[in-house]
Amino acid sequence: MAIDNVYDAIDKQYPKGDGITSGIMKVLDAGKALGKVSPPIYGFFAFLNSMSAKARQERAEAFVSQLVEDMVKVQDAMEKMRTDISEVQSATRLSLEYDTEEFDDKKRGRYLTVITSSITSETRINGLVSFIQDVEKLGERDLIGLKILNQVMNKNGDWNEQASPSYANPPKLHPNTFIQRAQELSLQMAMALTGKDGAGNTFSREEGLQICLRLQGFGLAEMISVSSREVPISNYAARLTTRGMMLLKLLGEDVPNWKQYFGPDGVL
Structure with missing residues (x-):
């Protein structure tokens, strides 16, 4: 049976x-x-x-109680939400399963934020369950790295108006936009991940590089070719993918240049 x-x-x-x-x-x-x-x-x-079954039951009840409280705050948005309700339900079901297995309060908070953000989002979220899976698998340091990429490699003013006609000159970013920030990215990553001030040029870039490579494996970032590296002190470059931007948005982060990548129905 x-x-x-x-x-x-x-x-x-x-x-x-x-x-x-x-x-x-x-x-x-x-x-x-x-x-x-x-x-x-x-x-x-x-x-x-x-x-124990009792502990899991209590955990599930607390999760649902908090979700109901959060949904009350966004209930007006439910009538005009762009994301399919079945996607939100599936994401909620999986989040509840993860939460009662792991008892991780930080991740619970992120699951709930992703769910409510998908309800209020003016952009349709496709594959919402996969973002819940990302939240479950990503560690604290991965999320720090994701935020640093957004801070350094996705700045306001990066996108300039293109010459007319628009169909012949679509908006685009030159790879030098990212390559020229390799030093800044390497420094900010090292400072955020190690707590060191990054004085001088001899600090190891390995911690940040490994995080970027891991994020690339999730489809949340892309490594940008700079040159052959001298380990461990050469700089590296990476950028957020649209998936990485979407995850940050679902987690409540401000994501510059959003309209350059997304429209009401998702990725442009």
């Missing part, structure tokens, strides 16, 4: 209502009482309490 909820199935194996996690905690309690399990080790395994 198929098992719909693995935690319920585990609990059924323990007639007294003790799931496997509570059984493990009892062993640890006994070990602690006998002095065989030190407080640091006991504290480490405290996360097992979140694996």
Whole structure:
């Protein structure tokens, strides 16, 4: 017979209502009482309490309660929202699943922000579930890198008016726009990721480079060819993709030059 909820199935194996996690905690309690399990080790395994069916149920209820509260604030936008409601529902379902598995308050906040932003967005969001998946997989340092790329490589004034006619001269950016900011990007990334002031020119660029390469793997950024690098002190360049811009927008960040990339129905 198929098992719909693995935690319920585990609990059924323990007639007294003790799931496997509570059984493990009892062993640890006994070990602690006998002095065989030190407080640091006991504290480490405290996360097992979140694996119980009761803890997951309470987590789910708190998630839905907060989402309802947030949606009340944007309910007027629901009547004219451009994103398909089924996409928002699917994204909400997956967010709830992730939240009850991971118990990560920071990510919960991001899931909720993405959901409500998709409701108020004047741009149609396609593939909203995939952005929830990105939020689940990206770490804190990845998001720092994404924000630095937006700050350094997507500045107001980057786009200039093109000569007429527009069909023969579509708006575009020369790669030098990004290449000439390689030093600035490398410095700002290093400062944000390491907390160092970046004085001199000998600081390692490896931390920021690795973040940009990781973001490229998610389709959120693109590495820009500069030249062969001297490891670890040569600069590098990268830019946000439209996907990276969309994720930042869904997370509530200001994204310059938005109308150069997006229209009401999505990417131009």
